[in-house]
Amino acid sequence: MTDTATSSAPNGNNRNVTGESIRLDGVAKRYRGSTTPAVARLDLEIDAGDIVAFVGPSGCGKTTTLKMINRLIEPTEGRIYIGGRDVTAENPDKLRQSIGYVIQSGGLFPHWSVSKNIGAIPRILNWDKKRIAERTEYLLDLVGLDAATFADRLPKDMSGGQQQRVGVARALAADPPVLLMDEPFGAVDPITRARLQDKLIAIQHELAKTIVIVTHDFEEATKLGDKVLILSEGGRIEQFAPPEEILANPASPFVEEFVGSGATLAHLTLTRVRDVDIREVVTARVGEPSGAVVARAKAAGEDWVAVVDQHGRPRAWPSVEEIRAKPEVSDYLDPRLPVVAQSSTLNDALDSMLATSQGGVLVTDGRGAVVGALNIASVMEAIRGQLATVRDDDAEVGYLDHADGSAPVETPVVAADDDSGTEHVAGGVTPETSVER
Structure with a gap:
């Protein structure tokens, strides 16, 4: 059986989209000696200019799927298309030179300066020095770093957040249409993570690349993703939809459990300061x-x-x-x-x-x-307006529905004595509800 998810929402007419669409057609990955596929047959379409967040439990195949897009991992079967062309037949090294890739902690060459790190792929592509210098200065400004201050620094002389910004700049150096990000903000503190997330959103607003990001954090997925792909074991698609739709209408019990009790508060990550x-x-x-x-x-x-x-x-x-x-x-x-x-x-x-x-x-x-x-x-x-909307959407039977004095459901009261180690239910203690602490 093939899991299918299609992203068909059009991009806004006011965006100058520089990204390209991605299509996975029956892509699977099986490792020798394993009876369970890492990724079952997977069909997925990602629109040009979208950010799509892959999220799911450990072992669901989200990183494997990401790495098959640029063929760091070769698919066992299926075809991968970027911008309509079949990249499964291309030279993998040439392919990776045309796709940006960001990993946790930046992945910078420690003995190279910031400017040399950013210029790595442009040098391979035989860009001239002037073009590389101009691109480096532009990208440092784009990620919020002053070129005069940081261009000649070594990674060891920078904070983790600054290194991660340079990692993003390096991934964008050759102006690739597609950017792959493997848990890029997982190694920084929460404050720095929030700032890096904001910077990525701002960069995307300006460049409109196609970005695929793997994260274990559902809140991060809803904040960054135009759409979120939730995977279960074996790379099975449980839901692929905008964050609002996932929060309002989970497609399966798995999604409902994965989203969890924080769904109401997660709605607050969907409202922007703007x-x-x-x-x-x-x-x-x-x-x-x-x-x-x-x-x-x-x-x-x-x-x-x-x-x-x-x-x-x-x-x-x-x-x-x-x-x-x-x-x-x-x-x-x-x-x-x-x-x-x-x-x-x-x-x-x-x-x-x-x-x-x-x-x-x-x-x-x-x-x-x-x-x-x-x-x-x-x-x-x-926030009050957002929560009111969520409450309206999740409305259940209320007080007025039972205003006739009837009590169709027994009052659920649960308490525990610190000393006795017993639970009290509906005002009384019974042997059946007594528990050991």
Whole structure:
């Protein structure tokens, strides 16, 4: 039997899609000596310009499927098409040069500088030095790293998050139509992971590649994926659909169990900061006279001022009183600055603002420039609206349905005595419900 999943939603007309479609036609992988296939016959269509997240339990074949796309693992049977051409007959080395590949921890050559790492594939493709240098500078800016600062650094002189950004830049160096990512953010801390996820979304908004990402984290899958592919053992497709559809209508008991009790909260990862009203913010440049900045803030009715660099990227968010205390705006980089991207989720925004004195977060565009601010009231209002929608969708029989005084179901009360080690059910203790602790 063949599992079939088709992604047919059209891409928006306003996107300049540079990715190519991917089609797996009856693809399978069996290893010698194993009675169970790693991947059973698999049919899958991925639209050009989509991000598709592969997710499932360990051993479900998600990484094997990913590696068959660029033939790091050769399929036992079936055909693979990229942009309509059959790549199962192509030279695998040439194929991999045309597909970006990102792994956990960046996978950088430790003895090469950042610029040399990024230029690895372009050099193989015989690009000239000027073109490689221009591409390297562009990509470093794209992933949020300053070329003048990082181009000559070695990987050991960078943080894990910075190395991962360079890994993404290297994968995009030859401008491939397809980008494969194997749990790329699994080795970094949660805060860095959220920022890298936001950066990937911003990059995709600009480049519109076709991206396939393997993750073990369902929340990450729903945040990143235009569509999510849920696999069970043997590479069997349980559901392939947009995150909203999976959360609202799980296709099987397996999917329902896999999504789990966190489905309601997972809806919050589907609402982006860009979907919420963002208020304007007063900005100031380093070295600007404080008097002029204070006057500008007062005229706008603002108590806080976003200090930005020459690219409009935020460095600090001091109060008007702090600005007034010095003759000019200071060059201070606040390491705790609350910032989220327009592509961030409401969960991300709420996490960032809870520990801040400003009562909100600065919002940036795809290149990191400030576009406004978001306060906690706006986020909470959006969350209440989202949860209300989920509750309406999941509505069950309520109080009014049994307002006649009948009690069709016994009251489920469960409690435990710390000392006795017994459970009390419906107000009484019975031998049948007594348990040992």
